[in-house]
Amino acid sequence: NPLFVEGQPSDYTNMAMEFCNNFEQERQRTESFVQLIKDLDLLDTRDAVFTPRNPDGTPGEPQKLAEYYAVSEDKLRALPAEKLAELRDNGALGQIYAHLVSLLGWDRLIALAFLRQAQPTTVN
Template sequence: MSESINGAATTAPVLPPLYRSLEPVTPERHGKLRLRDAGLGFARTLSAVPITAEEIPVAARTLTIVFAAQAPHLPVALTSLVPEKNNFIDAGGAWKIGAYVPAYLRRYPFFLLRVAETSQDLALCVDPTAPQLSAEQGEPMFADDGKLAPQLERAFAFTRSVEEAMVRTRTMTTRLAELGLLKPAQVQFERLGKPLRIDGFFAVDRPSLAALPAEQLTELRDKGWLEVIYAHMVSLGGLPELAAALPPA
């Protein structure tokens, strides 16, 4: 698999969360643009943020991690139990102090897309509507000779690393599903004197994990997935805190 930063036409995907549009990054189209720090206000309507398996052991300290109900059951970090609301972003666009910021948000506004359906080559793309792009403020994306400026080189490398981690995460969740570990889950507790049930997500099933043969447990351990699983299960303890931010019924 190779990456490019040219004007090759890319396949037209279903846009991922946050992205309103995507276009290949080229010096002809973006040579005059700059990258600036625009805060995280762009994610204030994202109540579930995609996250990679490698982030979960650290992210689970401050974020609740669940698995999507739809296959391949990729993990997400919940930022709210209300659709299109993010409790981790304040009015000024700053992330909650001390909470982990998922790489998915740190990668934005960049994304990698295949240059064609049958190709393994990837092109660096950008959301042209992103507030990080400016004609006047920030660091240039390209040098005067049309080559990548250091800021864009770093963004390209980070975007590639996130994409590779996402691929490894999909491999993990596919295997967990094959082992029968990912199942519909629900959590019930009391809030304001009334029972509250939270469902609609998948989680690792503790009895199924405990029943795995030693050989399969060893496989999970050797691949580093046991640490991910336990961190995810511990993070579910954050659901009551998210529920506490719900408006009164």
């Protein structure tokens, strides 16, 4: 794909520049959101843990896979009503709830990753 056509940016170049601009806007928005929840002291450190099954089906030794930050539901509930209303009105509360819902998938995601890793790979 040419970058320029007749001395002007091509459609391809314009789309690439638009993508970069959109990406930067979303990065800034994410940075602002993270700063907001940090300023409100809503984050806690959590561990991603996987408990494999032994050959006999009993739970194996839990394995810590990662440490990450997540919004604390207790800290969120402890916010004053005015602050919750402000978060609702500026759209941050919806993002916080989306984050909390996404955390429910950790266990499933880890289990799927281990299952895929355990499957033999075939070469054609």
